[in-house]
Amino acid sequence: MLQLRSKETLDHGDRGWLKARHHFIVSAEGNPANGPLGALVVWNDDEIAPGSGFGRHSHADMEIVTYVRQGAVTHEDSAGNLGRTVAGDVQVMSAGSGISHSEHNRDDDPLKLFQIWLLPRQRGGTPRWDTRKFPKADRAGHLIELASGNPENAEALMIRADARVLGATLLARTTLTHTPSAHLRHTYLAPAQGAILVNGQRVAVGDGIAAIDEPKLIITAIENAEFILVDAA
Structure with a gap:
């Protein structure tokens, strides 16, 4: 089963410094058609103005994957982690038993990112954060794993x-x-660039676009495109 979630059907908000779809x-007033998919419960498309961001706040029992589409995000947390993740790269945070953090755009241009929340296999655990570079040339024409719950995949960030x-990039046609x-x-x-x-x-x-129990997805670029895909139990 496929369900197209066009941008017109997505809940959205504008706080000035933050534009989000x-x-x-994410709230009782939202579109009930856009419910969670198994372990996948949040996918926010955020644009954060220069010099702004999310102040220190807390999470627990959530796996949070951030894919930076444009600009750079600066992360700082209560576990002592401090890092900067730039466009095309990924950061992950396992909130575990509890962690507080901030996310800011310290640059002069808008920051655009996908933030993806996944339910963990089990509650608790030591909080952790990590980031990694993923050159787009390495995913030209094929999908590569950026983050994975499979501990045997050393090439992907662990969740x-x-x-x-x-993630993948595709040339037109x-x-x-x-x-x-x-x-x-x-x-x-969801495409980060272009149309497919x-x-x-x-x-x-x-x-x-959501897919449930689809045996395969055939993905064709209408124009040069980049997209992120999540498989979840």
Whole structure:
């Protein structure tokens, strides 16, 4: 089953410094059609103004993956981590038993990112944070894992969830096929750039598409495109 979530159907907000679209419902007043997909419960498309950001706040029992689309995000947390993640790269935070952190745009240009929240396999655990570079050339024409709940995948950032986060870039009129793992029956995909066809349905920047129990996804770039895809139990 496929469900196109066009940008017009997404909940959104504008605080001035923050412009956000929510691919998944985040409040009782939101669009009930855009519910969670198994372990995947949040996918926010945020634009953060220069010199602003999220002040210190707390999380627990959540796996948070941030994909930076434009600019750079500066992270600082109560575990002593301090880091900067730039466009094309990824950071992950396992909130575990509890952690407080801040996320800021210290640069002069707007920061654009996808923030993806996944339920962990089990509650608690020691909080952790990590970041890694993922050159776009390495994912030209094929998907690579950016974050994974499979501890055997040393190339991806570790998350404590039954899920994996993948990314790819495609030149116009090229195609790739994605076959979800048998135990990860929920898939969500959103372009970071350009427009694509997913099993014949057009998905452009600002949109997303959910797939449940689809045996394969045939993804074709209408124009040069970049996209992020999550498989979740």
